[in-house]
Amino acid sequence: MKENSNLELNDGAKIAVLGGGPAGSFFSIFALKLTRQIGKNIDLTIYENKNFSHDGPSSCNMCAGVVSESLVQMLAIEGICLKPPIVQRAIDTYCFQTIGGDVFLNSPSKQRGIATVYRGGGPVNQAASETDKEHVFERKSFDDFLLDCAEKEGAKVENVRIEDIKLNNGRPIIFSKRGQLPDADLVVGACGINSKIIKKFEELGTGYICPSTIKAYQSEIHIGEQNVSDLFGNVVYVFLINQPGVKFAAITPKGSYVTVSMLGKDITRQTVMDFLNHPEVKSKFPDSWKTPDAFCRCVPKINVGAARHPFADRIVMIGDASSARLYKDGIGSAYLTAKAAANTAILYGVGETDFHKYYYPSCRKINRDNIFGKIMFAFTGIINQTPILREALLNASRYEQKHPESGYKCSTILWDTFTGNEPYIDIFLRAFNYKLLLRILVNIFNAIFIRLKKSGDKK
Amino acid sequence: MKDGEGSLGRDYKDGDIIFEENSIGKEMYIILTGKVKVIKEKGDVETILATLEEGDFFGEMSLFDNNPRSASVKALGNVKLLEINQKNFLKKISRDPSLAFRMLEKMSQRIRKTDEKILNCTVEIKDFIEDHQEFV
Known part of the structure; x- marks a missing residue:
């Protein structure tokens, strides 16, 4: 040098x-x-x-558009306050949907702390309904x-x-x-x-x-402001549904759209369509809703x-x-x-x-x-592929959400990992807490016991 | 969109007490929208120490010195506040000390204003005493 x-x-x-x-x-x-x-x-x-300020991928820096709680707070301390219409929706809950069930995790800070935003002017090919055309959703x-x-x-x-x-x-x-x-x-x-x-x-x-990079696939699906409010509200859905080739998928509500973000190997438009037609995903959308033929999408590289x-x-x-x-x-x-x-x-x-x-x-x-x-x-991948571990983790998180006095050990690990709120090293070290490991171990034994009991009943 | 779905933080209505003087607090607040007043109450008399608005922060003193709140804070109209707890705040400052630059700048400005107020009060008291020397 x-x-x-x-x-x-x-x-x-x-x-x-x-x-x-x-x-x-x-x-x-x-x-x-x-x-x-x-x-x-x-x-x-x-x-x-x-x-x-223009719509579409050519005027957008192409990402899921989620500003973590930690960054929202740091920016506010710096004097950069995020508000509507920059904030399209304020998030206070993450839902982890697996093929074995789901768990809703509320923000540990008990406030709407995560912001969803558009990086560009917004999606193109807006298949907006008549009512939505009357009320154009304000965005910056x-x-x-x-x-x-x-x-x-x-x-x-x-x-x-x-x-x-x-x-x-x-x-x-x-x-x-x-x-x-x-x-x-x-x-x-x-x-x-x-x-x-x-x-x-x-x-x-x-x-x-x-x-070095891989490619992500972002799709903006129009479902109307009312549907976004009623069906998604202030919740980001993370899907760990073992779809082939997909590492991770999430649906983020914004204004009158939801952003579908997918990570994995060779994700194509068909992978997105298969994801949207997956029963666990489809159940989140209105009953009469049909997967649109055209939607605003981009395939950015991510580090x-x-x-x-x-x-x-x-x-x-x-x-x-x-x-x-x-x-x-x-x-x-x-x-x-x-x-x-x-x-x-x-x-x-x-x-x-x-x-x-x-x-x-x-x-x-x-x-x-x-x-x-x-x-x-x-670890998350292994847990997601192993039904007993997955069940134990979901049950431990559900228990913590119902009994806050027991402490959010498992929930905050999931929360911080998927919201990007804390450095990974902090989360990693917290994962080795003996109380947490004991809680998961108890839930593993529970899951095994229930399975053995079920198979015994069948016989 | 339903009320509040697009707004970060917590909502307070006009007159809501955000925290009271002498209460123990482990949070600081940043005003996202609206205004708040910082007050001292003695009997029925309410003295407004400051009116804070969008982008201002308050409650930070207790994070640094761990003492009870030095004044009460009330919402002036509808207010949206972002709350940052002590542990998270100190973690952030320890990772990036320059994050405190703006806070120090604002706190310095507040000290200057307080100095000015004390000076004005001292001058007023002196003038008052001089004007009423014969009674004293």
Whole structure:
């Protein structure tokens, strides 16, 4: 690594943020706030070619759009309060639906703490009914809202697609279709892993390699505002129904739509149709409801690994382009990496050594945590495949929900794993609580006993 | 959408007491929508110390010093509040100390305002004493 620690941002320094998603906006907000606090000035421009107020995948940063309770609280402390119409529905319950039954887990904080949002303007192909057309559901894109917050802090936003990035004497130079853009003292790669420009960062020869990914499948299904309220309310449904090739599926209520998110190998439109026609899933929809032929859908990449060397002199990669939490809380990771990068750039410097010393630990923390995340999801998979374990876990959680005085040990582990509310390592360590293990063991014996009794009765 | 389904946090109606002076509290609150008043009550006299609005927070003092609430807080109209408990708050601060920057900034502003109020009161008392020297 180069020993170049003199690269500091002087008064009036120029920063180019490539991407106006949450990572880019968070970076801009924190960098501008911090420079003001220390009495400096920076000239920060966000380059974003999407218009988040338009409908459809081309104007959307494509994710399930769930903001974890932890992030909602941290943003509120930062002065970024999420409200309708940005919040499409406030969630206080998760339902875990397995083929062996379900369990409803209420938020341990006893408040509606999780926000569901649209990343873009909203879904296209709105098969809205006449009543819904009369009452168009008000919505504002989460990404658009954050971009507005960044603008209020003093960021300039340019509707430009960045086509290329090159190095000239150690300084990054960015290009749009029209040619070279103004020089920048720091280039922030907040472009996400779904943009083409990320490959250009790899080609710079700084050692950056983008994270490994899998594909998720997001579908927006219109069922009408009343049906969303009556049938889903403030509940996110997580389905662990052992559908072939599907690791995880969830239905998230938003306005007059529900978002169906699926993760797994080679998920296609047919997999989504099979999921929607599964008896456990179909029972959640209105009786007369038929699976629509057309719906707004997208197939974004999501991180399953971490980027290598997400920084160089005057370059830092943040958000998905650097490190993200496994399967959950991508927006939370964007917040963490953006804030760490902004603090480093403004308070320490923009050299490779500065980012290595002050920014990279935040990425490493996420990467290490993901190892425990993998273990937690592997455990969940094993439990879901084993009927006795599944039954024991469901019963233990149901018991805790009915008897809060016994403590929410099992419930909070499930809650935190699937809501992305706590680091995986914390959840992992909590799973080794002897009281919890004893509770599950008792429920395992119960499940075995009931099975033996049933088979005895049959004979 | 049914009332409240799209709103985070908890709802309070006009006049609802969020917490009372001298009560033990382990939560801080952030105002998502609406206003609250911070009051001290002595007998039937209610003195408004501050009116807080959207984006403001209160109840944070008890999280840091573990002492009972220093004043009461009442809803002024319909209010939506986000509640953060002490343990979660301290966990967040320990993971990211810079999260406290905005709180420190706001708390500093409050101390400045209090200083100003004390100074104004002192000047007023001095003027009063000077004006009424003969009676004293």
